[in-house]
Amino acid sequence: MAKAFAKISFTPSVVKIQKQHGSDKVYSKFLAPDAQGGDQLSEGEAEFIGARDSFYQASASKDGWPYVQYRGGPAGFLKVLDAKTLAYADFRGNRQYISAGNMSENDRVSLILVDYPNRRRLKIWARARLVSLEDNPELVASLHDESYRARPMRAVILSLEAFDWNCPQHIHPRFTRAELEPYVGDLHAQIADLQAKNQSLKTKLSKRI
Ligand SMILES: Cc1cc2nc3c(=O)[nH]c(=O)nc-3n(C[C@H](O)[C@H](O)[C@H](O)COP(=O)(O)O)c2cc1C
Structure with missing residues (x-):
């Protein structure tokens, strides 16, 4: 966190509530004269x-x-x-x-x-x-x-x-279709492979019966 954000966001009413909850000490340094950036x-x-x-x-x-x-x-x-x-x-x-x-x-x-x-x-x-x-x-x-x-x-x-x-708190990971595609693509390939094996076993079994 840097000064530019604190300057905009830490208004007097925000700082008042920070003081009530004791968090103002942590955040006041971002408003100090030597603070910079952001x-x-x-x-x-x-x-x-x-x-x-x-x-x-x-x-x-x-x-x-x-x-x-x-x-x-x-x-x-x-x-x-x-x-x-x-x-x-x-x-x-x-x-x-x-x-x-x-x-x-x-x-x-x-x-x-x-x-x-x-x-x-x-x-x-x-x-x-x-x-x-x-x-x-x-x-x-x-x-x-x-x-x-x-x-x-x-x-x-x-x-x-x-x-x-x-911070990452409470961000639930979500994935777009494109982001899921590599994993879903693998699963589709595995399913196709298993289906083919299953079919071949079924064919072999029916020939024995
Ligand atoms: C036909 C049409 C209907 C839409 N209806 C809605 C709607 O009911 N609510 C909404 O939030 N966005 C709706 N959208 C999407 C918004 O128009 C779009 O997000 C737009 O950028 C919003 O501009 P704004 O920031 O001025 O609201 C619609 C878009 C189209 C093309």
Whole structure:
């Protein structure tokens, strides 16, 4: 954990409750004048982000209502452009435009990215900027994988404010179909082999009877 995350998240009311529970001593060091970091992505974060095929994104309306929405796409669709910038192509969906509307009046967003098989999660705070397809088709195209079945509507450019790695607690390992395929493929091969052996034994047995 580093300063950038603590500066955003440890508000006076948060610190007040930390004090009530005695955890403020552990966390106050992250707000100390000499504390630093947590506002630039390293290779490790970039690699983790590049492998994700989904994330959850929280935006908030002007009057503070949070709104969490799922974003999914081909692995690596959330791109790390540099240590302080991320971007993704936002797809056409139910045309409610809640996230886009929220981001247009309140640029603060929070993302959580989860690697379920390895039980790792990364939280990100950023300021979002929307660039429409009409305004910059090249930018949107550069963020979109043509082979993925979706219609991009805009680019969402995220200027990183902070990130923090979470502990693995309570993350239940889950696997996508593609992640399971190597294991399921082996099982199918074993079943086919056993079925063939079984059939051959049955044939031999019927010849003896
Ligand atoms: C026809 C259609 C219906 C959808 N209905 C829903 C829905 O009822 N609830 C929902 O959360 N997402 C729904 N989705 C997916 C969302 O549209 C998609 O996640 C979109 O990015 C949401 O944008 P938002 O962040 O502004 O909510 C639907 C998508 C399509 C194409």
